[in-house]
Structures are given as structure tokens and as C-alpha cells.
Amino acid sequence: MCLPRAVATTRPTTTPTRACAKCPRWSRHPPPPPPNTPAKIVYFDFDRYDVRTGDRSIVEAHAGYMRNRPASRVVIEGHTDLRGGREYNLALGQRRAEAVQRMLTQMGVPGERIEAVSWGIEKPASLATTEEGHQLNRRAEFSYR
Numbered sequence: 001m002c003l004p005r006a007v008a009t010t011r012p013t014t015t016p017t018r019a020c021a022k023c024p025r026w027s028r029h030p031p032p033p034p035p036n037t038p039a040k041i042v043y044f045d046f047d048r049y050d051v052r053t054g055d056r057s058i059v060e061a062h063a064g065y066m067r068n069r070p071a072s073r074v075v076i077e078g079h080t081d082l083r084g085g086r087e088y089n090l091a092l093g094q095r096r097a098e099a100v101q102r103m104l105t106q107m108g109v110p111g112e113r114i115e116a117v118s119w120g121i122e123k124p125a126s127l128a129t130t131e132e133g134h135q136l137n138r139r140a141e142f143s144y145r
Helices: 053-067 087-106 129-136
Strands: 041-043 074-079 114-120 139-144
Touching: 041 053, 074 087, 087 114, 087 129, 087 139
Parallel strands: 074 114
Antiparallel strands: 041 139, 074 139
């Protein structure tokens, strides 16, 4: 990734990020792109907290990611759609987050590295009152710390 020798004698105009052992001290290259990370949202059916078969691969990918990074910690945030009472939705969001947490621990991730919290209806992904809007709100999100 080094610049050609004729060009390397002039300072680059970009912000320095990472030194190259083959280039002069002031020469820098951009960092590599971030690794492919799995989808960060698991969706749920109406009034349910069991992880759907189609979303299990998302949880498996996060379990693999965390097993390969022993210092990683994650917060699973459970959410609900706008239907139902506040207390009921907080409890349902907690059950959704704990369902994902339980799957991660069954896949070998230590439980002390996972926190499950519920936002209930407090942080909607969509304000639409259509079934599509409600579906976007019935979710658990991975938030790495």
C-alpha cells in the first residue's frame, strides 16, 4: 500500500492514521476496514418472546463474535411495539432481551459479559401504526460496550 517513491517525497494531505514500516516516518495509510459484523437486531412476533428460527443465525453469529473476543461485553436491549400497557411492555421487552441472553449463554458466551435490559415502548424504531411499523418495533438489539 506504499506510495510510489516519486510521490512519497511529498507529504500526504490526509490525516495520518497508521505508519507503514516501509515508508518514511511521516507516510501513513488508512486503517483496514472494520470486520464484517452480523446484523444487530433480532425481531419477534406479536406478543412473543421466543427467538424466531430465521433469527437464530444472527444470535449464533454474535455468539461466535463474542467467543473470539474475550474482552467484549454486550447489552441486549428489548423493545416492544406501541400496543399494550407500559408495565406489560417493559416486562415483555425484558423477556425478549433475556431470551437472546439465554441463547448466547447456551452457545458458550459467559453470562457475566451479557446484560439484558428493556426499553418497552420508549425507543420505537418506527412511529407508523401499520403492521410493518409494529414489526420494526418488536425487537432486541445488540449494543457492544
